[in-house]
Amino acid sequence: MNMISRLLASALCGLGLAALSLNPLAAAPGDNVIKIGALFSVTGPAAFLGAPEAKTAQMVADKINAAGGVDGRKIQLLIKDTAGSPEKAVALARQLIEEERVLAIIGPSTSGETMQIKNLCEENQTLLISCAAAEVIVNPVAKYVFKTAQNDSAAIAWIYRHMKEKNISRIAILTGNDGFGVAGKKQLEDAAKAAGLQIVANEVYDRQATDLTDILTKVKSASGVQAVVNWSIVPAQSIVAKNMRQIGLNVPLYQSHGFGNRKYVEQAGVAAEGILFPASRLLVAHELPDSHPQKAVLTAYLKEYEAQFKEEASAFGGYAHDALLIVVEGVRQAKSTEPAKVRDAIEKLKNFVGVTGTFSFSPKDHGGLGLDAFEMLTVKDGKFTIYKP
Amino acid sequence: MDADNLALQYLLSGITKGSIYAVVAIGFNLIYSATGVLNFAQGEFVMLGGMIAVTLAAFVPLPVAVTGAVLAVTLLGCGLELAFFRRLRRHSVLHLIIITIGLSIVIQEAALHIWDEKVRSLPYFTGNEASSVRWWGASISPQVFWVLGTVGIAVLVLHLFLRQTLTGQAMRACSAQPEAAMLAGINLQNMRTLAFGLSAGLGALAGCVISPITMTHYEMGAPLAIKGFASAVLGGLGNPTAALAGGLMVGILEAASVSVLPAAYNDVAAFAVLLLVLFFRPHGIWGKPAGQGVREH
Numbered sequence: 001m002n003m004i005s006r007l008l009a010s011a012l013c014g015l016g017l018a019a020l021s022l023n024p025l026a027a028a029p030g031d032n033v034i035k036i037g038a039l040f041s042v043t044g045p046a047a048f049l050g051a052p053e054a055k056t057a058q059m060v061a062d063k064i065n066a067a068g069g070v071d072g073r074k075i076q077l078l079i080k081d082t083a084g085s086p087e088k089a090v091a092l093a094r095q096l097i098e099e100e101r102v103l104a105i106i107g108p109s110t111s112g113e114t115m116q117i118k119n120l121c122e123e124n125q126t127l128l129i130s131c132a133a134a135e136v137i138v139n140p141v142a143k144y145v146f147k148t149a150q151n152d153s154a155a156i157a158w159i160y161r162h163m164k165e166k167n168i169s170r171i172a173i174l175t176g177n178d179g180f181g182v183a184g185k186k187q188l189e190d191a192a193k194a195a196g197l198q199i200v201a202n203e204v205y206d207r208q209a210t211d212l213t214d215i216l217t218k219v220k221s222a223s224g225v226q227a228v229v230n231w232s233i234v235p236a237q238s239i240v241a242k243n244m245r246q247i248g249l250n251v252p253l254y255q256s257h258g259f260g261n262r263k264y265v266e267q268a269g270v271a272a273e274g275i276l277f278p279a280s281r282l283l284v285a286h287e288l289p290d291s292h293p294q295k296a297v298l299t300a301y302l303k304e305y306e307a308q309f310k311e312e313a314s315a316f317g318g319y320a321h322d323a324l325l326i327v328v329e330g331v332r333q334a335k336s337t338e339p340a341k342v343r344d345a346i347e348k349l350k351n352f353v354g355v356t357g358t359f360s361f362s363p364k365d366h367g368g369l370g371l372d373a374f375e376m377l378t379v380k381d382g383k384f385t386i387y388k389p
Numbered sequence: 390m391d392a393d394n395l396a397l398q399y400l401l402s403g404i405t406k407g408s409i410y411a412v413v414a415i416g417f418n419l420i421y422s423a424t425g426v427l428n429f430a431q432g433e434f435v436m437l438g439g440m441i442a443v444t445l446a447a448f449v450p451l452p453v454a455v456t457g458a459v460l461a462v463t464l465l466g467c468g469l470e471l472a473f474f475r476r477l478r479r480h481s482v483l484h485l486i487i488i489t490i491g492l493s494i495v496i497q498e499a500a501l502h503i504w505d506e507k508v509r510s511l512p513y514f515t516g517n518e519a520s521s522v523r524w525w526g527a528s529i530s531p532q533v534f535w536v537l538g539t540v541g542i543a544v545l546v547l548h549l550f551l552r553q554t555l556t557g558q559a560m561r562a563c564s565a566q567p568e569a570a571m572l573a574g575i576n577l578q579n580m581r582t583l584a585f586g587l588s589a590g591l592g593a594l595a596g597c598v599i600s601p602i603t604m605t606h607y608e609m610g611a612p613l614a615i616k617g618f619a620s621a622v623l624g625g626l627g628n629p630t631a632a633l634a635g636g637l638m639v640g641i642l643e644a645a646s647v648s649v650l651p652a653a654y655n656d657v658a659a660f661a662v663l664l665l666v667l668f669f670r671p672h673g674i675w676g677k678p679a680g681q682g683v684r685e686h
Binding site: 042043044045047048051177202203204205206208210211213214215217218221235238239241242243245246247248263267268269270271272273 | 395398399401402403405406501505506507508509510513517518519520521523527528529530599602603604606608609612643644647648651652653655656
């Protein structure tokens with residue numbers, strides 16, 4: 001080996017070492033980035049939630065960074081795919097907290113996953129802004145845990161109020177056997193009692209169900225069913241609508257806010273016409289008057305998302321949009337990236353206009369949304385529109 | 390709706406589900422008979438059939454799309470046999486079964502990357518999502534007739550093929566007595582490739598006709614494979630007619646259990662019956678005990 005090559009070799013080694021030693025420095029706290037973790041089920045059964053959420057989060061982060069970051073500090077967003085599995089969510093959350101030392105985690109997409117990592121985040125004082133809906137996430141309140149999706153109970157309140165107006169008193173409840181369905185089933189049952197509604201059929205189906213005519217036959221045979229409530233987030237929502245019409249069960253069908261995805265309407269085709277469901281205003285942004293406080297935020301989000309990803313935006317992406325912006329707003333207000341200070345700042349946020357609704361947090365309320373975060377929607381000519389009696 | 394019509398409605402629902410399980414079960418049997426391998430990627434053929442047909446349907450008329458999808462998946466089935474099983478023939482059957490599980494995961498992931506996580510479906514062959522046919526007081530989607538008709542004809546054609554044609558008889562010979570078949574000049578390896586192709590094509594065809602009802606997405610294969618396998622075992626492995634009966638039985642059992650038990654228990658009911666049958670007849674209802682020509686068409 002001659003002199004030159006030896007020199008080159010040693011120089012390369014030196015460079016390699018320098019690169020190695022630089023890396024941990026980049027991750028050290030106090031550096032010029034704000035590390036935010038994101039857990040979304042980009043693949044797996046809840047992919048229809050996680051995929052738009054991950055895309056949205058990345059889009060929002062890129063936009064903030066392009067505009068100079070948060071008070072001059074760039075956001076480093078670390079998106080991990082949980083594939084909808086609570087076990088994976090726990091492992092990835094540990095990695096984000098212990099190795100990456102993130103300020104906050106946004107996500108996970110589902111309630112089951114969120115509940116698995118709630119305590120983990122609380123113990124490690126890492127902010128968790130969940131994009132899942134179940135009320136148990138923020139009730140009882142955990143100091144570091146917030147959520148951006150509307151409460152299930154608010155959706156149920158909308159549905160039952162609507163039924164009262166239509167003099168419906170005997171209902172059937174269908175729920176999926178995933179976390180969303182199980183939590184919803186209990187709340188639907190409890191709230192029905194309070195609302196004076198009688199549940200004459202109550203069935204749970206598999207989240208991978210492919211045909212529900214047997215279950216709907218049972219519903220049809222229950223005497224005097226005046227309406228069906230279907231509570232799930234899976235594609236079976238379209239199957240319920242189709243099968244109901246096919247077997248001639250012609251009563252109003254109410255869906256949960258999980259129906260807020262045009263894909264489901266497409267899949268159900270003409271059977272989707274007339275389905276009633278409470279949902280965020282994102283789906284009907286064009287119908288809102290210009291004076292509505294959310295109008296500007298909604299139109300901006302829709303335009304950017306659809307321009308960048310060439311697909312229609314769903315309400316789910318909005319949860320991630322709001323989660324990330326709430327963390328950013330917390331950092332701005334606190335003028336710090338100390339978790340405790342950011343947390344306090346978020347808890348004090350009032351009238352923060354997001355895609356999902358207008359958030360006002362308090363020490364007792366880490367959900368921040370009221371009943372008004374919903375609007376009763378229906379499907380007309382294959383499109384979502386605000387329900388008008 | 391009176392009790393009779395209700396029973397018919399449940400029965401029809403069961404038969405619809407059951408006919409799909411039956412197709413998957415027949416696919417299991419074809420490959421099992423020819424090679425002794427249980428192909429757990431069978432459900433993936435159904436998924437691929439639906440996915441490819443949906444993609445093609447955007448460009449060509451529906452019948453062409455369905456034919457194209459079935460041909461493509463048939464070729465894929467043959468290709469898998471050539472690429473993996475022919476080369477690995479020396480390994481034990483258990484190894485080969487594990488390879489099929491691996492293949493099913495690979496195909497699923499590939500489908501996720503080629504398409505995406507969204508559900509899609511073919512249009513209804515006749516009518517639309519809300520149309521239904523009244524029949525003896527029960528209402529059914531016209532697509533159900535398409536499913537039953539297609540599956541029925543496919544099974545009939547397969548049966549005739551295996552019994553009446555020379556190639557079909559050669560295939561049966563291979564499964565009954567491989568060594569003797571080889572001595573008689575039958576190319577055993579080509580017959581195995583053909584079995585894979587047939588079973589893949591059959592799965593793909595089923596995937597196309599059920600797509601409007603059940604919708605197609607990348608993860609739909611695994612649950613179908615499990616139910617189809619259960620149907621094949623219930624009927625008796627190695628017997629395609631028994632697989633048909635087994636599939637229908639599992640479907641009808643599921644629907645019947647819904648009528649009396651909460652729907653959440655329908656899998657439990659189906660598998661409880663399967664276990665019971667296996668306790669008393671370990672080789673399935675119509676299967677022959679091991680050692681007595683288990684692998685016969």
